[in-house]
Amino acid sequence: MVLRSAILIGVLLGSVILTTDAAAVQPRCMSCHTPHSQHLTSCTDCHRGDPRSSRKQIAHAGIIPAAYARFNLDRSQEVEMGNQAIDSFACRRCHTIGGRGNALASNLDRSAMANAPGTLALAIASPVTSMPQFHLRESMIISIVNALYASSLGATPPSQGEVPQVIYFDDPSTHRDDVFTKHCGSCHRVLTAIRGSLGSGEVAPDLSGLLTDYYPHTARDQRPWNRENLETWLHNPREKRSASPMQPLRLSRQNLLELLDILEEKGTP
Incomplete structure (x- = not known):
């Protein structure tokens, strides 16, 4: 009886491993979506999400919508336009982008790794105190977000125990006499x-x-x-x-x- 139970458990565990491996090799994105650009890259390289699941809430966790998912395509026009805007507005005078820039404000390589595109777009459209208001069109914001995602590829994620950067934006009672x-x-x-x-x-x-x-x-x-x-x-x-x-x-x-x-x-x- 013990031997039969052990064999049964082994078979079940083996089936789980095989199923997981098969899902990794054959993403389930195509069961709902029409494939495109397969000759260039995979679904998750641009859209992220979880390709192993056919359940929408799981598969679409952290998904990047199509407009923001052009950052990993070769010679992407959106990325090129976004990089031109980043240079034109001198974003690196405060931010680190693509490993280059000052550290007066958020490291945007890490922000792009950790945040959804809507969060990044909102931060540009409705900036915090001391960040310039550029009054950009939605299409330009989309290009900049694509450029930020492209620049973050290969960036080093925060290490465990790393002290977060603290930025003091506004305190009227301080530094009045500087x-x-x-x-x-x-x-x-x-x-x-x-x-x-x-x-x-x-x-x-x-x-x-x-x-x-x-x-x-x-x-x-x-x-x-x-x-x-x-x-x-x-x-x-x-x-x-x-x-x-x-x-x-x-x-x-x-x-x-x-x-x-x-x-x-x-x-x-």
Whole structure:
């Protein structure tokens, strides 16, 4: 009796293993969906989900809808347009994307690994405090999300026990007397790694990551900003750009160095 029970259990376990292996080799997506692009990639490479189940709630867990599922296709137009937008809006001055960028805000490689496309799209369309509002069309947001998914391929997931990044976006009772808020904050904003979000201005450029490799080259002759040319600019902006509405900024040497340090912050990956 014991031997027969052992044999029966072995047969049942073997059938489970065989069934699981067969499901892995033959995804059940096609039992409901019309196949497409099979010569390019698999269903889950683009749409994710669980191909082993024919139950919709299980199979569609974490599914990526078609509009956002073009990130893994070769020469995807959506990814190309999204990458152009990421460069145009200088997203890397705050975010890490494709392993490159500052660490002033969320690492978007990891965000793309962990979040559904709708969550990413909403974060772009309705940004948090201190993130610029770009007023993008839905089609452009879809392209950017595709580009973020493409950039996250091969990224390293967070390790167990890793300390999460904490970003202080807005606290009106703090840093009222810092040099940026006092002298620049009525027109500009900046997100810093140490002090969080500074300034409340909306009429002048966001200066986050200004003195890093990822800020647009908007200094004279399309050069990148650095401590030297910024100091010259602050002394008399209209000498460098006659139509500039910005007036000369007179600071003590100590305050100037503090301001340059703030604008040079790029965070720790």
